[in-house]
Amino acid sequence: xxxxxxxxxxxxxxxxxSRLRTVMVPVVAMAVLLAxxxxxxxxGLVPPFLLPSPSxxxxxxxxxxxxxxxxxxTTLAEAAAGLGIGVLVGAVxxxxxxxxxxxxxxxxxxxxxxxxxxxIAIAPLLVLWFGYxxxxxxxxxxxTTFFPVTVSLVSGFKSVDPDMVDLMRTMGxxxxxxxxxxxxxxxxxxLFSGLRISATYAIVGAVIAEWLxxxxxxxxxxxxxxxxxxxxxxxxxxxxxxxxxxxLMRLVDLLEHITMPWKRAEGSKDHD
Amino acid sequence: MSTHDEQALIxxxxxxSWDGRTLVTRDVSLEVAAGQVVCLVGKSGCxxxxxxxxxxxxxxxxxxxxxxxxxxxxxxxxxxxxxxQKDLLLPxxxxxxxxxxxxVIAGESKEAARAKAAPLFERFGLEGTERSWPSQxxxxxxxxxxxxxxxxMGNDVVLLDEPFSALDAITRGEMRSWYCDMSRELGxxxxxxxxxxxxxxxxxDRIYVLVGTPSAGIPTEVGSVIDVARIDVPxxxxxxxxxxxxxxxxxxxAG
Numbered sequence: 001x002x003x004x005x006x007x008x009x010x011x012x013x014x015x016x017x018s019r020l021r022t023v024m025v026p027v028v029a030m031a032v033l034l035a036x037x038x039x040x041x042x043x044g045l046v047p048p049f050l051l052p053s054p055s056x057x058x059x060x061x062x063x064x065x066x067x068x069x070x071x072x073x074t075t076l077a078e079a080a081a082g083l084g085i086g087v088l089v090g091a092v093x094x095x096x097x098x099x100x101x102x103x104x105x106x107x108x109x110x111x112x113x114x115x116x117x118x119x120i121a122i123a124p125l126l127v128l129w130f131g132y133x134x135x136x137x138x139x140x141x142x143x144t145t146f147f148p149v150t151v152s153l154v155s156g157f158k159s160v161d162p163d164m165v166d167l168m169r170t171m172g173x174x175x176x177x178x179x180x181x182x183x184x185x186x187x188x189x190x191l192f193s194g195l196r197i198s199a200t201y202a203i204v205g206a207v208i209a210e211w212l213x214x215x216x217x218x219x220x221x222x223x224x225x226x227x228x229x230x231x232x233x234x235x236x237x238x239x240x241x242x243x244x245x246x247x248l249m250r251l252v253d254l255l256e257h258i259t260m261p262w263k264r265a266e267g268s269k270d271h272d
Numbered sequence: 273m274s275t276h277d278e279q280a281l282i283x284x285x286x287x288x289s290w291d292g293r294t295l296v297t298r299d300v301s302l303e304v305a306a307g308q309v310v311c312l313v314g315k316s317g318c319x320x321x322x323x324x325x326x327x328x329x330x331x332x333x334x335x336x337x338x339x340x341x342x343x344x345x346x347x348x349x350x351x352x353x354x355x356x357q358k359d360l361l362l363p364x365x366x367x368x369x370x371x372x373x374x375x376v377i378a379g380e381s382k383e384a385a386r387a388k389a390a391p392l393f394e395r396f397g398l399e400g401t402e403r404s405w406p407s408q409x410x411x412x413x414x415x416x417x418x419x420x421x422x423x424x425m426g427n428d429v430v431l432l433d434e435p436f437s438a439l440d441a442i443t444r445g446e447m448r449s450w451y452c453d454m455s456r457e458l459g460x461x462x463x464x465x466x467x468x469x470x471x472x473x474x475x476x477d478r479i480y481v482l483v484g485t486p487s488a489g490i491p492t493e494v495g496s497v498i499d500v501a502r503i504d505v506p507x508x509x510x511x512x513x514x515x516x517x518x519x520x521x522x523x524x525x526a527g
Contacts, residue, residue: 164360170328171374171425172350181373185364262364265405 052232060232061239067221072240074217075210078134079202079248082141086198089142090149097150098157098183115147119208127213137209137217144205145198152194156187189263192256199248207241279303279341280461281327281352281429286336287491288322295491296322299336302480302494304461306428309452311464311472313521314482319492320465323482324431327463328354340429353425357434359418361406367417368402374425389424395454396420412443419451423458430455432464436471448475469525473517476500481524496524 034054040046041053048056061068093111097104119140126136160183168178210219218237225233257264286300296319304310314320325331327338332347345351361370368386369376375385393399396416406414415435422430435451436444452475455462466472472479478499484492500517 161358161360163356163358164362166325166328166330167354167356167360168377169330169349170352170354171377173377177377181362181365181377185362188364260364262405262407266363266407 056232057235061236071221075206078137078206082138083202086142086145090146093150094153132213140209141205144201148194148197152190156190200245203245282339287334296486298491307459308477309462311476311479313472352429353422353427354431355422359414371420429461
């Protein structure tokens with residue numbers, strides 16, 4: 001026991017500086033990059049019409065914050081609607097592909113091919129077909145977000161140990177019980193990595209759709225400020241897009257943290 | 273040798289195949305009585321696991337049948353308990369809920385199942401782990417939790433496929449004697465697959481030596497049956513009976 005305890009302490013000691021490193025190194029790298037950028041702009045090395053300085057971007061963001069917030073809300077609403085429907089469609093596809101092999105064989109290649117079509121190429125078509133309203137934007141987001149969900153769920157369902165299924169059968173489990181107790185929890189693990197990708201696609205998809213037409217949204221804001229050569233505002237909107245994507249990813253992490261408490265235990269075995 | 277009534281599980285003339293054409297086993301018969309441990313010993317790939325699958329009802333034999341106290345259960349899973357080398361605990365359920373799984377699947381409420389499982393934790397050496405996740409337990413404890421789940425399946429015939437081979441040598445020894453004591457106490461009839469001759473000689477009341485190489489077109493059959501005189505030696509130390517059984521198994525395997 002004493003030996004075990006000391007091992008725990010020593011492993012903790014070894015882990016602590018590395019945790020600090022994982023935070024400090026990227027922060028320092030980011031700070032250095034921003035400092036070089038700022039310096040290059042302030043000294044006139046790079047003219048402001050080519051690249052606004054970080055401070056100018058922040059200033060533009062502060063000045064235009066109300067307008068940007070309003071546009072962000074539109075983009076967020078589109079992204080949320082698209083992501084929500086995308087996850088639903090993705091889950092239905094995954095369930096059908098898992099349940100019916102013919103369905104899997106028929107749709108697996110089609111789905112992969114659909115993902116090789118560039119979003120930017122299909123967006124104008126969607127605007128042509130569905131107009132300038134909400135529909136083409138949501139459809140584009142659905143198209144880009146359902147795929148990671150389907151792929152992660154299907155591989156999650158397939159990751160189940162066939163011996164586990166046999167064991168469940170010896171307990172007299174029905175197909176639904178096998179799904180509920182074995183397949184679904186196994187897939188949940190992988191679902192979240194797919195969801196994280198889908199979340200970033202959702203914001204980017206919304207912005208791309210807005211570029212091509214619309215009356216509100218960060219993409220619309222970007223096209224407008226670009227036309228007036230306000231590149232500081234353009235960078236400000238990029239900053240907001242990044243922040244929104246990151247926030248959405250964090251939300252997925254939080255969801256995972258809440259719904260999968262056993263994952264937390266796996267990460268911190270030293271508790272018992 | 274014995275009447276059907278005394279035997280908990282009887283397999284008669286099992287002929288098994290993976291694909292319907294290549295024979296894995298031919299005419300394998302075996303029986304196990306309540307309170308008895310029967311070991312199946314054979315080389316890797318001889319079809320031990322396939323036989324256990326057939327006994328569990330997971331595979332339907334080409335011919336032959338499986339009788340549970342006289343009732344034909346051939347090809348019907350759900351009436352004998354089955355446990356593998358892997359503990360197969362579900363990572364998202366607590367040890368308590370993992371143990372309760374067979375009861376919940378059988379339709380009992382979570383509360384009723386937990387009430388039934390709670391008093392067992394001490395006997396299985398798992399007190400205090402009720403609310404732990406499987407990932408927080410050691411290999412030996414996880415395996416004990418898997419035994420508890422197997423026990424809660426409520427069947428008195430238990431099929432074990434290499435149940436101790438994933439454990440370290442000391443834990444393996446402990447678990448082996450713990451299992452033998454517990455299964456006799458509870459009157460379980462156990463069929464244990466092992467490739468470890470020592471393990472078979474230590475645990476078994478009877479050893480079936482399986483010979484054959486299905487991959488080379490020689491279906492597996494029961495080569496010899498060795499009855500081991502069990503003398504209660506608490507620490508499973510080397511006895512004359514152990515050595516005699518071991519010699520017999522090795523001779524049987526050599527053909």
